[in-house]
Amino acid sequence: MIPFNKPYITGKELGYIQEAIATGKISGNGHFSKLCHSFFEKRYGFKKCLLTSSCTDGLEMAALLVNIKPGDEVIIPSYTFVSSANAFVLRGAKIVFVDSRTDHPGMDEEAIEPLITARTKAIVVVHYAGVAVDMDKVMVLAEKYNLLVIEDAAQCIESYYNKADQTSAPLGSIGHLAAFSFHETKNIISGEGGMLVINDPQFLHRAEIIWEKGTNRSSFFRGEVDKYGWVDVGSSFLPSEVTAAFLYAQLEELESIQLMRKTIWDRYESGLKDWAAQYGIRMPYIPDYATNNAHMFYLVFESMEKRESFIDLLKSAGILSVFHYQSLHASPFYLSSHDGRELPKSDLYTENLVRLPLYAGLSEEEQSFIISQILKFKG
Ligand SMILES: *Cc1c(COP(=O)(O)O)cnc(C)c1O
Numbered sequence: 001m002i003p004f005n006k007p008y009i010t011g012k013e014l015g016y017i018q019e020a021i022a023t024g025k026i027s028g029n030g031h032f033s034k035l036c037h038s039f040f041e042k043r044y045g046f047k048k049c050l051l052t053s054s055c056t057d058g059l060e061m062a063a064l065l066v067n068i069k070p071g072d073e074v075i076i077p078s079y080t081f082v083s084s085a086n087a088f089v090l091r092g093a094k095i096v097f098v099d100s101r102t103d104h105p106g107m108d109e110e111a112i113e114p115l116i117t118a119r120t121k122a123i124v125v126v127h128y129a130g131v132a133v134d135m136d137k138v139m140v141l142a143e144k145y146n147l148l149v150i151e152d153a154a155q156c157i158e159s160y161y162n163k164a165d166q167t168s169a170p171l172g173s174i175g176h177l178a179a180f181s182f183h184e185t186k187n188i189i190s191g192e193g194g195m196l197v198i199n200d201p202q203f204l205h206r207a208e209i210i211w212e213k214g215t216n217r218s219s220f221f222r223g224e225v226d227k228y229g230w231v232d233v234g235s236s237f238l239p240s241e242v243t244a245a246f247l248y249a250q251l252e253e254l255e256s257i258q259l260m261r262k263t264i265w266d267r268y269e270s271g272l273k274d275w276a277a278q279y280g281i282r283m284p285y286i287p288d289y290a291t292n293n294a295h296m297f298y299l300v301f302e303s304m305e306k307r308e309s310f311i312d313l314l315k316s317a318g319i320l321s322v323f324h325y326q327s328l329h330a331s332p333f334y335l336s337s338h339d340g341r342e343l344p345k346s347d348l349y350t351e352n353l354v355r356l357p358l359y360a361g362l363s364e365e366e367q368s369f370i371i372s373q374i375l376k377f378k379g
Pocket of ligand 1: 053054055056057080081083084126152154155180181182183192193194
């Protein structure tokens, strides 16, 4: 059986965990957490990073930081993981869903402005498959209407946005806040894990407090105050050093992991493009302003029936391919709160998109087998 995902282990994880244990301190914000924070801050120029227990936690911190209050509206794509929206619903936000693009499952930048009202507080951008949303367009709207932008960068490590002025910016560095995931299905993993990125300096101080259960403990450890106490709301968002040690082992191998994923992605593309064109099956689209971090290789079929028979064909050959997001606007939880607008493109990807196995460690032989089985599918 070829699974859809298999966690890739670099081999250094246990050694670093042992080191963490040997320091005698395995709660959060220790040696390995700091190594991870500075890795990201240096490599991507993020202003400040705070590891969290998940991307979901990072998004929940973002919702607290931007002070979402009941009745505030937040614009979020419908074709995304539940956490993109749930983090804001927890604070009482009304979610205003935006549709996907015709050429790509990511959010339609042109559809955002008509959704903005006097109650809109934030836009949550989701870079689907690690492929950038056209951020210049989003940031112009944010400035024009005084909105905050939170990047759900769960899938985005090592992916960039190429701006109109020819410079490029890492995803997660453009919005006021951003959240990454190190869940075992992402490119870089720690089992469960995530990170909040703070780009707007107005949030720096409070982010640390919310991270540390509403206390100013971080200031205390830096010697800025002589005792610490309860100064704001917060929760336990930081992961232990065991998780951070695991993550750091992965980060040290970031480039080799990315190379493996990129090679697999490119082989899918070259091996499947003629077949896909022949049967009207769509392959991933990477706009000029985006880069590809090989997070995901997906196919979009003409109908749900075709997708189902494709998944069945692969399954009978021992290969697991999966579909994923169910449009959030039509979900059992949110349907009755949704404003009733139809979001046909989000529904189209819900019904017709399938993801192929893609993980560092998938062998060339296994991938050749997968491709040979796919080519048996005749439209
Ligand atoms: C994986 C994912 C999340 C959730 O990440 P966790 O670390 O599991 O909380 C959120 N948003 C998107 C777009 C994701 O792909």
